[in-house]
Amino acid sequence: xxxxxxxxxxxxxxxxxxxxxxxxxxxxxxxxxxxxxxxxxxxxxxxxxxxxxxxxxxxxxxxxxxxxxxxxxxxxxxxxxxxxxxxxxxxxxxxxxxxxxxxxxxxxxxxxxxxxxxxxxxxxxxxxxxxxxxxxxxxxxxxxxxxxxxxxxxxxxxxxxxxxxxxxxxxxxxxxxxxxxxxxxxxxxxxxxxxxxxxxxxxxxxxxxxxxxxxxxxxxxxxxxxxxxxxxxxxxxxxxxxxxxxxxxxxxxxxxxxxxxxxxxxxxxxxxxxxxxxxxxxxxxxxxxxxxxxxxxxxxxxxxxxxxxxxxxxxxxxxxxxxxxxxxxxxxxxxxxxxxxxxxxxxxxxxxxxxxxxxxxxxxxxxxxxxx
Amino acid sequence: xxxxxxxxxxxxxxxxxxxxxxxxxxxxxxxxxxxxxxxxxxxxxxxxxxxxxxxxxxxxxxxxxxxxxxxxxxxxxxxxxxxxxxxxxxxxxxxxxxxxxxxxxxxxxxxxxxxxxxxxxxxxxxxxxxxxxxxxxxxxxxxxxxxxxxxxxxxxxxxxxxxxxxxxxxxxxxxxxxxxxxxxxxxxxxxxxxxxxxxxxxxxxxxxxxxxxxxxxxxxxxxxxxxxxxxxxxxxxxxxxxxxxxxxxxxxxxxxxxxxxxxxxxxxxxxxxxxxxxxxxxxxxxxxxxxxxxxxxxxxxxxxxxxxxxxxxxxxxxxxxxxxxxxxxxxxxxxxxxxxxxxxxxxxxxxxxxxxxxxxxxxxxxxxxxxxxxxxxxxxxxxxxxxxxxxxxxxxxxxxxxxxxxxxxxxxxxxxxxxxxxxxxxxxxxxxxxxxxxxxxxxxxxxxxxxxxxxxxxxxxxxxxxxxxx
Numbered sequence: 001x002x003x004x005x006x007x008x009x010x011x012x013x014x015x016x017x018x019x020x021x022x023x024x025x026x027x028x029x030x031x032x033x034x035x036x037x038x039x040x041x042x043x044x045x046x047x048x049x050x051x052x053x054x055x056x057x058x059x060x061x062x063x064x065x066x067x068x069x070x071x072x073x074x075x076x077x078x079x080x081x082x083x084x085x086x087x088x089x090x091x092x093x094x095x096x097x098x099x100x101x102x103x104x105x106x107x108x109x110x111x112x113x114x115x116x117x118x119x120x121x122x123x124x125x126x127x128x129x130x131x132x133x134x135x136x137x138x139x140x141x142x143x144x145x146x147x148x149x150x151x152x153x154x155x156x157x158x159x160x161x162x163x164x165x166x167x168x169x170x171x172x173x174x175x176x177x178x179x180x181x182x183x184x185x186x187x188x189x190x191x192x193x194x195x196x197x198x199x200x201x202x203x204x205x206x207x208x209x210x211x212x213x214x215x216x217x218x219x220x221x222x223x224x225x226x227x228x229x230x231x232x233x234x235x236x237x238x239x240x241x242x243x244x245x246x247x248x249x250x251x252x253x254x255x256x257x258x259x260x261x262x263x264x265x266x267x268x269x270x271x272x273x274x275x276x277x278x279x280x281x282x283x284x285x286x287x288x289x290x291x292x293x294x295x296x297x298x299x300x301x302x303x304x305x306x307x308x309x310x311x312x313x314x315x316x317x318x319x320x321x322x323x324x325x326x327x328x329x330x331x332x333x334x335x336x337x338x339x340x341x342x343x344x345x346x347x348x349x350x351x352x353x354x355x356x357x358x359x360x361x362x363x364x365x366x367x368x369x370x371x372x
Numbered sequence: 373x374x375x376x377x378x379x380x381x382x383x384x385x386x387x388x389x390x391x392x393x394x395x396x397x398x399x400x401x402x403x404x405x406x407x408x409x410x411x412x413x414x415x416x417x418x419x420x421x422x423x424x425x426x427x428x429x430x431x432x433x434x435x436x437x438x439x440x441x442x443x444x445x446x447x448x449x450x451x452x453x454x455x456x457x458x459x460x461x462x463x464x465x466x467x468x469x470x471x472x473x474x475x476x477x478x479x480x481x482x483x484x485x486x487x488x489x490x491x492x493x494x495x496x497x498x499x500x501x502x503x504x505x506x507x508x509x510x511x512x513x514x515x516x517x518x519x520x521x522x523x524x525x526x527x528x529x530x531x532x533x534x535x536x537x538x539x540x541x542x543x544x545x546x547x548x549x550x551x552x553x554x555x556x557x558x559x560x561x562x563x564x565x566x567x568x569x570x571x572x573x574x575x576x577x578x579x580x581x582x583x584x585x586x587x588x589x590x591x592x593x594x595x596x597x598x599x600x601x602x603x604x605x606x607x608x609x610x611x612x613x614x615x616x617x618x619x620x621x622x623x624x625x626x627x628x629x630x631x632x633x634x635x636x637x638x639x640x641x642x643x644x645x646x647x648x649x650x651x652x653x654x655x656x657x658x659x660x661x662x663x664x665x666x667x668x669x670x671x672x673x674x675x676x677x678x679x680x681x682x683x684x685x686x687x688x689x690x691x692x693x694x695x696x697x698x699x700x701x702x703x704x705x706x707x708x709x710x711x712x713x714x715x716x717x718x719x720x721x722x723x724x725x726x727x728x729x730x731x732x733x734x735x736x737x738x739x740x741x742x743x744x745x746x747x748x749x750x751x752x753x754x755x756x757x758x759x760x761x762x763x764x765x766x767x768x769x770x771x772x773x774x775x776x777x778x779x780x781x782x783x784x785x786x787x788x789x790x791x792x793x794x795x796x797x798x799x800x801x802x803x804x805x806x807x808x809x810x811x812x813x814x815x816x817x818x819x820x821x822x823x824x825x826x827x828x829x830x831x832x833x834x835x836x837x838x839x840x841x842x
Contacts, residue, residue, distance in 0.1 A: 012441035013766050014734075015438060291776075294774055298770070299769065300768070301766065306762065309757070309761070311784070313782075313783065313784040313785070315781065315782040317769065317779065319771050319779075321775060
């Protein structure tokens with residue numbers, strides 16, 4: 001089968017490190033991802049995401065054509081790259097779910113996806129008009145999918161536009177199962193004073209390739225990303241976070257915390273890209289990784305690309321063991337070492353749950369953690 | 373509103389003097405088996421080296437150029453580069469016997485003076501060949517060997533040692549220009565420090581490329597045995613021509629058990645130079661490699677000294693500064709491989725760019741499964757002096773054991789207006805204030821160098837900064 005490379009590092013490095021991109025099989029998406037959607041406390045008509053013909057209700061639009069395309073607002077970009085977008089566009093006339101919050105509105109949507117056989121895709125356009133607030137929760141739960149999804153693949157693409165003064169929070173929770181591969185792409189454009197917060201939790205998942213591209217075009221626009229992951233048992237997580245500072249006085253903060261267990265392989269690409277002219281901008285990225293077992297692979301490439309003098313960029317990473325002093329202290333309180341490690345692993349997820357600050361999301365994630 | 377200042381480029385006349393070259397000394401441009409055989413013939417290579425060169429040439433032709441990373445080298449046509457320039461003189465140990473124009477070149481660069489004042493030995497390479505090599509008598513008596521690589525290869529005492537180590541750390545298959553180096557290498561130094569010998573004063577090799585459109589491919593091989601110490605300094609410069617020049621040298625360092633090798637470089641090639649140099653060290657149990665690197669010259673540089681920490685407790689320290697000005701694209705950094713338990717590495721780099729210069733810090737830290745208990749810390753800071761310039765940081769980390777502590781931090785920014793205001797309020801001009809701040813920024817590198825070299829580096833920074841506010 002033909003193979004394609006996706007999730008490219010914006011500034012390439014030595015090929016022998018194997019960090020510039022990830023190679024996947026080129027396959028066809030056969031159908032739309034099956035799931036449900038509801039506006040906060042209200043099930044939307046059509047029994048969730050039925051991708052029925054164009055209707056418009058409760059800010060939800062469905063159809064093969066998005067308002068983004070009609071209004072030439074489709075330049076949100078892609079973190080996974082052109083090859084992924086082409087795959088999505090060429091292999092299946094995927095229908096688009098468009099969520100719109102009108103000016104001044106506050107909207108909250110929840111979407112949940114479970115069993116889908118074969119290769120399925122979901123395309124979502126999120127448009128927050130001037131000075132509105134939009135919160136979208138997307139839950140991808142493959143744990144119940146069992147045998148029939150063993151070779152299943154998902155392709156997910158969120159295109160996001162936040163108009164002047166708008167705020168969008170996108171929360172994604174991936175609860176891994178036997179699904180072969182998840183490709184998750186987010187591309188966003190932010191206008192003046194707009195804010196985007198992307199919070200993601202990855203628990204398990206055989207192979208997950210995920211990326212976020214935030215284009216901070218408007219003056220004083222901002223992007224925050226909080227990511228937590230806990231993977232093991234030969235699972236692979238490939239992340240690509242890109243904050244592109246275009247407008248003046250833009251801000252980005254990307255925090256990634258994770259746990260790697262027995263045979264897990266994680267690669268984080270995190271890029272702060274200061275485009276000439278973005279004076280007064282600040283971009284920061286930070287990573288903390290706890291390695292629980294031997295035979296893990298932890299790869300990190302934190303980039304700062306800078307074409308502007310008047311900016312502030314910073315990166316910090318801490319990888320490895322628990323601080324000896326913490327360990328000694330907790331052991332002296334009678335807590336076994338294994339339990340200490342588990343407590344600290346859960347604390348990483350808990351930190352992001354705290355940022356998400358949502359009861360339902362907490363319940364789902366904690367239940368998954370208890371089930372192990 | 374804040375007023376933007378523009379930083380102009382350095383006047384390099386100090387390094388740009390040159391002497392007429394005799395065309396009869398130049399080999400034909402290009403890289404063919406015939407030219408390689410001619411070089412072997414000229415040097416009287418032993419059979420194994422003749423075969424090695426031809427094999428490396430094959431590898432060169434079949435190795436593609438990496439197209440997806442690093443600065444463009446489109447302006448470099450290797451087929452137009454003269455790979456070997458026959459020396460008009462044989463290597464001398466008496467400075468007075470060195471030909472006048474060559475002698476004048478090194479006199480102007482201050483090499484003999486440095487030898488008299490602060491060095492245990494000096495080697496001077498002019499184009500393709502060493503023209504002078506000398507080692508203080510008392511140092512030679514301690515068993516230290518410091519000579520050109522060709523002489524060592526023909527000396528039965530060292531011939532086997534050379535064959536055992538030559539291009540074993542950097543094999544010709546490493547990358548295209550390592551293969552090119554294997555085919556056309558010429559000149560360079562061989563240093564051997566016996567067990568237990570601690571050489572308190574440094575050795576220095578200075579490389580000068582005088583010829584137009586030529587390449588320099590010197591090979592430096594250093595073997596430091598157990599419990600020994602060496603500080604080796606290399607310096608490089610060339611006059612500016614409008615044709616591209618190429619430097620594809622190779623440095624291989626073997627650091628024995630509980631030994632320390634400090635390798636310092638002040639690189640100030642002219643700004644038509646493509647500096648595609650490869651440096652690598654392997655460090656055994658308890659040993660330590662210290663790299664001190666100042667990159668100021670070249671049009672394009674690819675330079676990433678690599679340390680392979682191969683024995684328990686081996687250590688690496690890398691301290692580097694890169695200063696990229698107009699027309700320069702300097703891609704520098706370091707690579708570390710932790711391949712044994714309890715190894716540690718520390719990387720501290722600074723980069724400065726101005727007048728449209730591009731500076732990229734690129735690094736990789738690989739902690740293998742066997743490197744339990746290892747530690748690594750990387751710190752890189754970049755300073756941009758104007759918005760015409762560009763500064764990128766591309767560090768990579770790959771950790772494969774849970775029993776490791778890896779820390780990394782990077783910062784990018786500009787000279788703070790408050791600091792400039794403070795200094796100008798104390799009577800300094802803006803130019804002086806900025807030069808002082810940049811000098812302070814580079815302080816971690818200059819304090820790692822012997823005083824004479826720290827002064828040279830500080831002068832280079834001053835030269836880069838002087839007359840610059842407009």
